[in-house]
Amino acid sequence: MGFGFAGFLFLFLVILLPNAIKIMREYERGVTYTLGRFTGIKGPGVIFLFPILQQMVRVDLRVRTLEVPSQDIISKDNISVKVGAVLYFRVVAPELAVNNVADFMRATFELAQTTLREVLGKHELDEMLSERDKIAAAVREAIDVQTEPWGVKVSNVALKNIDIAESMIRAIGRQAEAERERRAKIISAEGESQAAAKLVEAATQLLSQPGGMELRYLSALQDMADDKSKVILLPLPLDLLKRLT
Numbered sequence: 001m002g003f004g005f006a007g008f009l010f011l012f013l014v015i016l017l018p019n020a021i022k023i024m025r026e027y028e029r030g031v032t033y034t035l036g037r038f039t040g041i042k043g044p045g046v047i048f049l050f051p052i053l054q055q056m057v058r059v060d061l062r063v064r065t066l067e068v069p070s071q072d073i074i075s076k077d078n079i080s081v082k083v084g085a086v087l088y089f090r091v092v093a094p095e096l097a098v099n100n101v102a103d104f105m106r107a108t109f110e111l112a113q114t115t116l117r118e119v120l121g122k123h124e125l126d127e128m129l130s131e132r133d134k135i136a137a138a139v140r141e142a143i144d145v146q147t148e149p150w151g152v153k154v155s156n157v158a159l160k161n162i163d164i165a166e167s168m169i170r171a172i173g174r175q176a177e178a179e180r181e182r183r184a185k186i187i188s189a190e191g192e193s194q195a196a197a198k199l200v201e202a203a204t205q206l207l208s209q210p211g212g213m214e215l216r217y218l219s220a221l222q223d224m225a226d227d228k229s230k231v232i233l234l235p236l237p238l239d240l241l242k243r244l245t
Helices: 002-020 094-099 104-120 125-130 132-150 166-208 212-225 238-244
Strands: 021-024 028-034 037-042 045-048 054-060 064-074 080-091 152-164
Touching (some): 002 021, 021 028, 028 094, 037 094, 054 094, 064 104, 064 152, 080 132, 094 132, 104 132, 125 152
Antiparallel strands (some): 021 045, 028 037
16 A cells, blocks of 8 residues: 555656746746736746646747748839838747737737838838838837737837839839939039129129229230130220220
């Protein structure tokens, strides 16, 4: 009878002892339940549980990466693009990640897809191409707000690629070329306007001084006389002829 009890006790320890002692790594936490009720977070190190009465769910606290496949998005200016992203997140509240959502990985993945389409759909194509960091930050903030009740912290979102149809790439190239031509014409017109203003200012100063025009005329003749390979015919101003006579 004693041997039978000892054998039963040994069998009981062999079966239940592995379930009573748990070893948690530094990056792990254990969400413990007693009779089905949440009773706390344990770890890291050696964890003791009461067999049958207590259960534990391991949660990894390390940063995880989640690749969001390319999403078909219609931009604010009605251009179809495909945008992919990479999401970096980690669990900061294990009890929320276990108790508030059935599968926080799947939930975060689905949320990232819908949020990416929603946020990028509010921007024009030029903004997507030139302000990627700003848009990525907006996507990260939108996802992070919604995952907070799940105990998940989104640390970064990187827009991986922005694919545009070939015909749209050619149209964008023509648009950029037209924009450069417009800016060149504006700069040229501004230069001519400034030059005209300076000429008017110079003419006003020359006319305000007696003999100013004659001096400028003679200076121009001297500049042209340096080139002896050409014959230059210049009319003489009447004012200069009157002064000579």
